Amino acid sequence: MAEAAIRAGCRFYFGYPITPQNEVAEYMSEHMPEAGGTFIQAESEIASIYMVLGASVTGARAMTSSSSPGISLKQEGISFLAGQELPAVILNVMRGGPGLGNIAGCQGDYFQATRGGGHGDYKTIVLAPGSVQELVDLTGVAFELADKYRNPVMILADGLIGQMREPVVLPEPVKHLPEKDWALRGAKGRPSRFSRSLILNVRRMEEHNWKLQRKFREIEANEIRFEQYLLEDAKLVVVAFGSAARVAKGAVKRLRKEGLKVGLFRPITLWPFPHKKIRELANECSEFLVYELNAGQMLEDVKLALSGSAEVFFYGRPGGVIPTPMDVAKIIGSRYYQRIKRKAK
Numbered sequence: 001m002a003e004a005a006i007r008a009g010c011r012f013y014f015g016y017p018i019t020p021q022n023e024v025a026e027y028m029s030e031h032m033p034e035a036g037g038t039f040i041q042a043e044s045e046i047a048s049i050y051m052v053l054g055a056s057v058t059g060a061r062a063m064t065s066s067s068s069p070g071i072s073l074k075q076e077g078i079s080f081l082a083g084q085e086l087p088a089v090i091l092n093v094m095r096g097g098p099g100l101g102n103i104a105g106c107q108g109d110y111f112q113a114t115r116g117g118g119h120g121d122y123k124t125i126v127l128a129p130g131s132v133q134e135l136v137d138l139t140g141v142a143f144e145l146a147d148k149y150r151n152p153v154m155i156l157a158d159g160l161i162g163q164m165r166e167p168v169v170l171p172e173p174v175k176h177l178p179e180k181d182w183a184l185r186g187a188k189g190r191p192s193r194f195s196r197s198l199i200l201n202v203r204r205m206e207e208h209n210w211k212l213q214r215k216f217r218e219i220e221a222n223e224i225r226f227e228q229y230l231l232e233d234a235k236l237v238v239v240a241f242g243s244a245a246r247v248a249k250g251a252v253k254r255l256r257k258e259g260l261k262v263g264l265f266r267p268i269t270l271w272p273f274p275h276k277k278i279r280e281l282a283n284e285c286s287e288f289l290v291y292e293l294n295a296g297q298m299l300e301d302v303k304l305a306l307s308g309s310a311e312v313f314f315y316g317r318p319g320g321v322i323p324t325p326m327d328v329a330k331i332i333g334s335r336y337y338q339r340i341k342r343k344a345k
Contacts, residue, residue, distance in 0.1 A: 001091060001155070002027040004139035005063055009174040010089070011037035012062035014051035016044055016070065019103045020159040021093035024065040045070045049077030049090075056086040057195050059183025061143055065091035067159075068109055069100060071117070078152050079118030082212070083197030085182075087146030089139070090124075090154045093162035096320030104320025105160030105243055110297035113156050114271040121209055123216045125153040125223065126270040128241045132166040138268075140171055149219055150182070156270060158293065160243040160322060225268035226277060230256060234263030236336050237281055239302050240291040241267050243322070248291050250325030251332055260336050270298070275305035282310040289313045289335055291328060293320075 002024045005013075013028040025041065032039040038055075042048035048064050055062035066074065071092045081088050094109045096102040113126045125145050129135040135157060142153040184193055199205040229249060231237065240248040245266040252264050265281065267274050278288075288310055290299045295318045303312050315331045317323055 001065075001135050001139050001157075003031070003170060004136040005089065005143070006031060006035050006037070007171050007173040008061065008140045008143040009177050010061045010063050010143065011035065012052070012055035012060050013037070013064070014040050014042050014048040014055075014062070015064050015066065016042050016048050018045075018067045018070040020095060020162045021065050021067050021091065023162075024091060024093075045073035046077065049074040050080075052088050053077060053081055053084070053086060056081065056088050057084070057184050059180040059185065061087070061089075061147070061177070063089040063091065065093070067093045068095045068097050068106075071109065071112065075112075075118035078124060079116070079120050079122060080197055081152045082116075082118075082122035082124065083120065084195045085150040085212075086152070086195065087143075087150055088152045089142045089146055090152060092154055092156050094156065094158040096159075096318075102320050103159055105158040105162075105293065105322055106318065106320045107158055107242060107244060107293040107297070108295075108318060109156065110270065110292070110294060113154050114273065114301070122212060123151075123219070123271055125149070125151060125219060125272075126156050127153065127225075128156045128268055128270050129161060130227075130242055130245050130266060130268075132161065132164055133168045135161060136168050136170060145223060147178075147180070149215060151215070151219075156242065158243055159320070220272040223269060224272050224274045224277070226274045227264075227266040227268060229264040229266070231263035231265065231281065233261050234285055235261040236263075236287045236289060236332065236339065237285050238262060238264045238289050238291055238332060239267070239278070239298070240264065241270060241298060244291055244293050247323065247325050247328055251329035254325060254329045255333055255336070258333070260333060262332055262336060267298070273301045273305070275301070278302060278305040279307075279309065282306055286310045287313070287335070287339055289315060289332055291331075292316045293322065294318050
C-alpha cells in the first residue's frame with residue numbers, strides 16, 4: 001500500500017505508530033524522502049491528521065495510516081477535512097476491540113467508517129480490499145476519488161490483510177497530476193482564496209451542508225463497487241466484505257462441490273453501500289446470510305437494503321477470531337438445509 005501510494009503521487013505521509021500497520025510508516029520513513037516527499041512521525045494521531053490537512057490544502061496528495069483506536073483520535077480532523085472539502089487518504093488496518101483490544105484482524109470499525117465517524121453531517125468514501133493486490137489497486141483509486149470529489153477516502157483493511165504476504169503487480173508511477181484551482185499556494189497576483197469549516201452565519205452553514213449532501217448523492221450515483229461470485233442460480237446469498245469475504249469465498253467453493261446453490265456478494269465500497277444491487281438480488285433469492293468479523297454492523301445496511309423483502313441471517317466473530325472456510329461452510333450449509341426443510345413443509 002505504501003509503495004502504491006508513492007506511485008500514485010503521494011508526497012506527504014504523517015503518522016503515529018500503532019500495530020498492526022507500523023510497516024506502512026516504516027516503509028514511508030525510508031522511501032518517501034527518496035521520492036522527494038516528506039515523512040513525519042508526529043507526536044500523536046491528532047497531530048498527524050492535521051498535518052495531512054495542512055498538506056492537502058496546498059493541493060498535495062497526502063495520507064496517514066493507523067489502526068482502530070488511532071483512527072478514533074483522528075475523527076475530528078477527518079470531519080474538518082470533509083467540512084473544508086479537502087482530499088486525503090486514510091488507511092485503517094483494523095484490530096480487535098473495543099478499547100485497546102488486541103492486534104488481531106477484526107472488522108469492528110465498520111460503523112465508525114461508514115457513518116462518518118466524527119461530528120456533523122458528512123460522509124467518508126470507504127473502500128474495503130479483499131487481498132493484498134486489491135489493497136494496492138484501491139490505493140490508486142482512493143487518491144483519484146479523493147481528488148475528484150475533494151473528500152477524505154478511507155481504505156478499511158484489517159490485521160489479517162495487513163500482515164499477509166502475497167505477490168502483487170504494482171502500478172506505473174503517476175507522472176502528472178492535474179492542477180487544483182482551489183489550492184492555497186500564495187495569491188501571486190490573483191484574488192486570494194481561503195479554506196475553512198467555521199461558518200458562523202447559520203444560513204450559509206446550511207447552504208454549505210446542502211452542497212456537501214449534493215456531492216454525496218453524486219458519489220452514491222457513480223462510485224459503487226462490488227464483486228459477485230456464483231450468484232446466477234444461488235438460493236442463498238452470503239454477504240461479506242474484506243478478509244471475511246475471502247474466507248466466505250472458500251466456504252462457497254466447498255458448498256458448491258456438495259451441490260448447494262450458494263453465492264457470494266462482496267461490497268467493495270462500504271460507503272457508498274450497494275443497496276440497490278442487493279435489493280435486485282432479492283428478486284431471485286429470498287435468503288441472505290451476512291458474515292462479518294464483528295457482532296453485526298454491515299448487517300444493518302443489508303437489512304436496510306432489503307427492507308423486509310428477504311430473510312436475513314447473521315454469523316459473526318468479534319474480537320479478532322477468524323474462522324476457517326470449513327467453519328463458515330458449516331454455518332452456511334446448516335442454514336441452507338434449514339431452508340430446504342422449511343420449503344418441504
